[in-house]
Amino acid sequence: MTQGKTVTIVLVALIVGLGAGFVLRPIILPAGQAAAGVSAPIPAMxxxxxxxxxxxxxxxxxxxxxxxxxxxxxxxxxxxxxxxxxxxxxxxxxxxxxxx
Structure with missing residues (x-):
């Protein structure tokens, strides 16, 4: 019974973390910013x-x-x-x- 609760808690935590990642992604790194490791900015089109x-x-x-x-x-x-x-x-x- 304890193992079943642990698996359930882990799955819920993973789902909540994944959902939070999708929600917070635009806030953390807006689409207009360059990816990490790119030194030159993207020229304006x-x-x-x-x-x-x-x-x-x-x-x-x-x-x-x-x-x-x-x-x-x-x-x-x-x-x-x-x-x-x-x-x-x-x-x-x-x-x-x-x-x-």
Missing amino acids: TEPRGTQYFRAQLDEARDIVEKCQTGAVRGEECATAETAIVEAEGKERFGKFMGN
Whole structure:
């Protein structure tokens, strides 16, 4: 009987400790802080440029897509630059098809 109470107390303590860890984690180490052992701060991210920007700057969009393929650039700009290029090429092909 004593062993059963001990197991129950240990399980309750583990569950309470786990729950407290989940609750206190954001307070102890907010998400914006760097992890322990990282010496350089994370640079502030700027908003990715949108498809409309890359439609106006097709050369820059092509440059970004090339850098994305080599792995030098990552993120949403890869997708938006590629979308702008595909749309521009589609309009160009449609214009040729229609005889313009």
